Amino acid sequence: MAMQAAVPDNRTTIDPIALRRAFGTFVTGVTVITTVDAEGHPRGMTANSFASVSLDPPLLLVCVGKGASSYPTFAGAGKFAVNLLSDAQTDVSNLFASKATDKFAAVNHDVVHTGAPVLTDCLTWFDCSMHDRVEAGDHMILIGRVQAFGTSPSAPLGFCRGRYAQVKDPLPPGWLSSTDMIVGYLIEAQGDVLLVADGKGGWVLPTAPRRPVNGRLPVAGGGELSLVSDETFLYSVFDVDGHDSGYLIYRARLAEARGELTLPPGFRFFSPDSLPYDRIESVEMRAMLRRFVRETAGGGSYSIYMGSPDGGRVATVGAAQPWAQHVQS
Template identity: 75%
Template sequence: MQLPARGELTAIDPVALRRALGTFVTGVTVVTTRDADGRPRGMTANSFTSVSLDPPLLLVCIGKGAASYPTFQEAGHFAVNLLHDGQTDVSNLFASKSPDKFSDVGHDTVHTGAPVLTDCLTWFDCSVHDRVDAGDHTVLIGRIHAFGTSPAAPLGFCRGRYANVKDPLPPGWLSSHDMIVGYLIDANGSLLLAQDGKGGWVLPTAPRRVTQGRLPLPGGGELALLPDDTFLYSVFDTAENDPGYLVYRARLAQPAALATLPPRLRFFPFDQLPFDDIPSREIRSMLRRYVRETGGGNFTIYMDSHDGGRIAMVGDAQPWDQPIHV
């Protein structure tokens, strides 16, 4: 390789430059948003990086030649979905000009309303913090409002093709137990609980956050939930070696489904909740808080911490409230 003489200006070969830049191993992301009519839009991108932890910022570069570029220029929010090593098909789909990229890809909303892929390595739900014009791309800087990750291996990309990344998880990176996703399903002042097989009652759960508002039921069937009325309500651990909980508040889309519930499921009026038969102290405390907040019409989110936990108003950007003890 011959280097130019000091001070000598040389023309840059764009093909050679692209190949040189392509030797940097990256992950693969799908960047998503919604257009002015609320339709989901998305594209594959690998120019992604973290920017700041305080405030929590990231960036992704959007090519001006992309079909969805005008949408990203106008949108006030977006999500970055990092793909795992089993999602080369998803990467190829969102890199294509398919008119309906979301028809066979599970997605949901979490905080901003941007589509979040329900099966991916890691996702970040962001509002637009800034846009920077940069040649044939726009640098989209996002402020992170919510995120989630999994123990899957990442999908890599290098020299214009997908790459396998050996990714043994280091000790302590993730808990050995997955988080339990529970649902507070409210119907006319009653909450849905499920028998635990030991004489007690627990929240209905799902392997991961449900897609398209469909909660699978034990023994078959599903309940339809209102996607626009579902939000994260509580996050906590129950013990050092037990799985933690992500609890979402939801409402039924079809109240008539109450008459067709499996025997193991039952709706309890707020004033008849079987607290003595709910084995988890944290779940009992959370249910009491939910009943109290439902009566007042103001909801908070609880986050566990070493000093007893904190709560904040849903949708309120103010700092966490004072610690509470459950």
């Protein structure tokens, strides 16, 4: 039998440290991936090896290092969430990259669809069931099928060359779909209205990334406001010409005394006769504020406005009443 000559191995040896640095020149976002262990305890870790895979079916992937302390939990999980961090969440990234024993104590989180923890204040979250697992060297690729997701207009947290990076102009005009709604709050305190600077010399209503919890409203830009829960109700729903997003506006009253309140940067109270209408860009927003001033002066008999192509509808409502009064047997 003829002898076969050995084929030389021409592969060069790769320096793993140099390769890691080369991989690190690719600008990525930063995620916190989360799941629950066999006892139902939340587990999470920071990762930046994330990618979208498919729209139909809706799939994504994230890579988990086999040396990570949470690796066994993720490798055996049937569900997980991927939470993309905003540029104000470097502390969250550092927390979940650490060996802290209770990483979830300092972050707001909830369950949405699968039961995996979702970080409610992040840039974007994807709640996934496990679609597939792929062994890949010293990592495992988790492929998740998206069951629910949510996003916000915050700027993303970037990562490049082993450090955090800023991403400019994260939300160009027209990015949001027409089905998205901006949630704003028309907040009154002692007859005055709370507005926030828009960064362009104008004023807008405060917006929030999520609904109030126990009367505490997290406002976009950071900080919280305390509202009277029983006096917070839907006030106006409308579209704005030239914008893809519609508006949901809630009427609310501040629970704290003005003298005890430290407002977040850019926030300011205006009396009804000094509202800066000429510095509020939206015609619809100006009209809504004028209606609010008229209704307040008329004794507080407020209405709900619903926009429509023919001019909209207004339904008058009485004083807000606690929900418990309507569900008692």
